Amino acid sequence: MRIDILTVVPELLTSPLNESILKRAQAKGLVEIVVHNIRDYTLDKHRQVDDYPFGGEAGMVMKPEPIFRCIESLQAERTYDEIIYTSPDGITYNQGEANRLSTLENIIILCGHYKGIDYRVREHLITREISIGDYVLTGGELAAAIIADSVIRIIPGAIGDESSALTDSFQDGLLAPPVYTRPADFRGWKVPEVLLSGNFKEIAKWQEQQAIDRTEKLRPDLL
Numbered sequence: 416m417r418i419d420i421l422t423v424v425p426e427l428l429t430s431p432l433n434e435s436i437l438k439r440a441q442a443k444g445l446v447e448i449v450v451h452n453i454r455d456y457t458l459d460k461h462r463q464v465d466d467y468p469f470g471g472e473a474g475m476v477m478k479p480e481p482i483f484r485c486i487e488s489l490q491a492e493r494t495y496d497e498i499i500y501t502s503p504d505g506i507t508y509n510q511g512e513a514n515r516l517s518t519l520e521n522i523i524i525l526c527g528h529y530k531g532i533d534y535r536v537r538e539h540l541i542t543r544e545i546s547i548g549d550y551v552l553t554g555g556e557l558a559a560a561i562i563a564d565s566v567i568r569i570i571p572g573a574i575g576d577e578s579s580a581l582t583d584s585f586q587d588g589l590l591a592p593p594v595y596t597r598p599a600d601f602r603g604w605k606v607p608e609v610l611l612s613g614n615f616k617e618i619a620k621w622q623e624q625q626a627i628d629r630t631e632k633l634r635p636d637l638l
């Protein structure tokens with residue numbers, strides 16, 4: 416899979432995309448992430464990426480030309496399955512969307528900034544607008560990092576223990592059951608007996624019931 420991310424602040428993406436599991440997934444060749452500085456696609460002396468909005472509202476708007484130039488140069492190289500714009504106006508991101516995106520070959524994520532992007536980009540280039548929740552960030556970079564992270568970790572081979580991605584919260588529409596490690600008794604708080612029993616059938620039954628109970632209690636909307 417290849418993910419191209421367009422931003423005016425590439426530094427914001429450096430660390431989230433280059434540590435831990437995402438770093439290893441790239442080293443293993445499971446994913447290629449290419450970050451593009453939109454400023455590199457300007458043609459003017461001041462490398463201007465934003466301008467005042469028509470209509471006189473406050474704030475700046477990202478100009479269409481450098482974004483079109485960047486995306487069209489990428490499209491000349493390969494076909495993209497989805498061109499995503501991160502925006503609070505988008506569909507709310509969830510595990511189902513992460514699963515769907517992880518099956519695609521090439522995606523572009525355009526990070527919004529300032530007051531937004533010229534609407535013609537959204538009308539004529541963008542195929543999907545994604546919000547990571549009903550709150551407003553200073554820019555779309557953190558949203559893009561969250562999308563990339565959640566997509567890459569479920570690519571087969573990205574996580575050491577393949578089954579662990581499938582037992583995540585939300586993968587089966589339920590919250591994950593509680594997990595414990597040693598010591599079995601910490602300050603008198605004991606790990607549930609069944610987990611120490613070695614009876615894997617009983618353990619699986621307990622975990623499933625815990626997942627259902629926790630979902631009913633904490634996120635009944637998921638059921």
Ligand code: ADE
Pocket residue numbers: 501502503527545546547548549550551552553554555558
């Ligand atoms: N940009 C600003 N706020 C955002 C949000 N909630 N989701 C995605 N991109 C954003």
